[in-house]
Amino acid sequence: MLMRSSINLNVMVDTLKAAAESSRFRILMLLSRGDLTVTDLTEILGQSQPRVSRHLKLLMEAALIDRYQEGSWAFFRVADGEHVRDFLNGITSRVDTADPVVERDLERLEAVKRKRQTKAADYFSANAASWDEIRSLHVQDGAVENAMRELVGDRPFQAMLDLGTGTGRLLELFAPLYRRGVGIDLSREMLTVARANLDKAGIAHAQVRQGDLYAPPVERDAFDLVSMHQVLHYLEEPGVAVAEAARLLRPAGRLMIVDFAPHAHDFLREEHAHLRLGFSDRQIADWLEEAGLELEAERSFAPENDATGLTVKLWMARDQRLLIADPSQLHSLHSKEIV
Numbered sequence: 001m002l003m004r005s006s007i008n009l010n011v012m013v014d015t016l017k018a019a020a021e022s023s024r025f026r027i028l029m030l031l032s033r034g035d036l037t038v039t040d041l042t043e044i045l046g047q048s049q050p051r052v053s054r055h056l057k058l059l060m061e062a063a064l065i066d067r068y069q070e071g072s073w074a075f076f077r078v079a080d081g082e083h084v085r086d087f088l089n090g091i092t093s094r095v096d097t098a099d100p101v102v103e104r105d106l107e108r109l110e111a112v113k114r115k116r117q118t119k120a121a122d123y124f125s126a127n128a129a130s131w132d133e134i135r136s137l138h139v140q141d142g143a144v145e146n147a148m149r150e151l152v153g154d155r156p157f158q159a160m161l162d163l164g165t166g167t168g169r170l171l172e173l174f175a176p177l178y179r180r181g182v183g184i185d186l187s188r189e190m191l192t193v194a195r196a197n198l199d200k201a202g203i204a205h206a207q208v209r210q211g212d213l214y215a216p217p218v219e220r221d222a223f224d225l226v227s228m229h230q231v232l233h234y235l236e237e238p239g240v241a242v243a244e245a246a247r248l249l250r251p252a253g254r255l256m257i258v259d260f261a262p263h264a265h266d267f268l269r270e271e272h273a274h275l276r277l278g279f280s281d282r283q284i285a286d287w288l289e290e291a292g293l294e295l296e297a298e299r300s301f302a303p304e305n306d307a308t309g310l311t312v313k314l315w316m317a318r319d320q321r322l323l324i325a326d327p328s329q330l331h332s333l334h335s336k337e338i339v
Contacts, residue, residue, distance in 0.1 A: 015087055018062030023047065024055045026105055028078075029092050031065060033109060033204045034195065035077040044108040064088075068209050068217065077207050080219070082158075085180065085205075117196040140304075144258060144312055145173060147299045151256070151316045152177070157224035160206075163213050163245055164231030168194030171206040174225070181206030182223075184216050213241045220247050229258045233268075233276040239287040246291035251321040255293055257284060261300070261311040284315050293317035 019025055023045065030036060030044060041052050056076055059065045066079050078088060095102060148170075158179050162170045165183030167190065175181065185191050185208065194208045211217040213231065226245050232238040245255055260278040268274040285295050297316040303309025 031078050032088050032092050035075045040112050113199040159223045160225045161223040162227045166190050168197045170227050172201050175203045183208035184211040223248050224253045227256045232259045233274045242287040243291045246293050249319040253319045255317045257315045261313050288317045294320050
């Protein structure tokens with residue numbers, strides 16, 4: 001089991017004061033199950049928007065929750081701090097979900113999530129033909145996912161970041177391993193899909209938010225695993241994105257990249273907005289080296305039945321700061337993660 005963080009006495013007192021009110025505690029219970037807007041919360045709580053906004057303001061002042069903008073919508077989420085998550089997990093897990101007020105809140109929350117899933121399904125239906133055309137050119141996703149699982153391993157870790165999260169599939173895939181997951185994507189439509197998928201899978205310890213991959217809205221030196229799955233070929237400057245991803249890793253953290261090998265399918269550029277037609281091992285290795293990472297593993301997945309299809313590549317690299325300083329510290333780091 002991963003280590004739990006300690007909480008300063010004064011911080012704990014302030015946290016208890018902020019949470020010790022019925023409506024605010026209900027909000028915390030709801031946000032512990034996923035990100036919500038003010039509109040979502042007013043619908044669930046049956047309270048006016050000014051009243052809900054006041055509660056949210058007090059919770060933000062206590063650093064229990066955060067606010068982030070996504071287009072014209074403002075979302076609220078549980079704050080990223082480990083002490084906040086430990087605190088909320090400790091108190092919300094002890095509340096009887098059969099309590100009439102809590103039961104009604106959770107029923108309304110499920111209704112909000114069903115609306116998201118309907119919207120996500122509509123978006124998928126509208127774009128299914130486009131995605132199916134690309135999928136038909138390369139190996140099945142299951143083979144690549146199995147390789148990713150093998151390389152990541154089964155050791156629990158603190159935090160994962162998925163850059164260009166799309167449907168949120170990697171956050172779902174590695175949910176049993178991380179304590180906190182974050183997905184970043186520029187597309188509001190894809191974020192709707194990701195939230196619906198995470199809701200459906202019952203994954204409350206992962207969040208998705210809108211952001212630019214060249215300047216992700218997350219803290220640096222904070223993630224044990226950063227993933228970029230089928231993202232680089234959409235970018236004007238993929239090397240810059242790799243360098244930025246490297247800055248987000250904790251010492252000895254890992255960066256996992258999945259993309260296409262070089263190919264000549266120009267229609268992907270013209271019809272599907274691909275800016276790069278794949279990447280060579282040399283290109284990726286150079287970008288990783290420039291970012292201070294060492295390439296540890298590489299996998300290749302050729303198309304099963306079509307020699308003219310797309311070859312999928314998987315690269316895994318590691319931050320070298322601790323390895324260079326003292327190899328024995330790497331063992332110490334991992335041993336501290338497990339109680």
